[in-house]
Amino acid sequence: MRLLGLILVILPLFTFIFKYEASSDEAYLSEMLLSSRTENIVNGESASDLNITALAGTLTQTGIPAVKRAYLTFDDGPSVNTDRILDILKMYGVKATFFVNNKKGDENILRYQRIVSEGHTIGLHSSDHVYRSVYKDEQSFLTDYLNNQAYVAAACGVTPVIYRFPGGSDNLVSKKDTSCYINILNSLGIPYYDWNVYVGDAVKNILSGEALAANALAGCAGKNDVMILMHDLPEKTTTADALPAIIEGLTRMGYVILPVDTAVPSTTPVFHFK
């Protein structure tokens, strides 16, 4: 009887110790995650970036795959291809980012509106993309920026708050050092975004959709966060062709596809491309 009593006392104790050991890894992870979040709050990072930062930063160290983020970006639109791009994005339930110019015509006005109403991010990309006038001097750059902003805001009812430099932020098409234009955006509180993956749709000889998709996915290999540059121009018909394979490939590779918002850190060397 005495032995049975002893077993009855010891058995629950063993069970408790075993359970505690089994769950301690999870508890450790939760605690690490929590402390990482606290640090981020102290550093003043926004709430929307917090979870991703915590996951990417903390869980990688513990061997659990980090969150991989992919941003699909379309420059130079809207165009006759915008609707097809939007249809494909809708079919996959994916949100993207459109860095737009000032395009005239009722059809284009509807396209600005559709970009916004379907939940994509709309950003600015200069009024007319003419390098010599956009980058003539600081006054020209600011005037162009404000025209672009006013035009798009009037067209879709939303004032864009992000920018992509035509040709990129350290482009070779501006005679002046682009830091003076970067300063203007900084003074306006407008973040700008370059890219670190390019699908190859800016070349004169149009590549097939298969070739563009292969370029995109090859460019993503080994990168945790990818900002993918594509073009939304009338002649770039194969970009939309490539989109399903790009989205499916990114998903297979473990990327979460997100639209750019101001919580995404502004361009860093990681996102840079010459």
Ligand SMILES: [Zn+2]
């Ligand atoms: Zn462009």
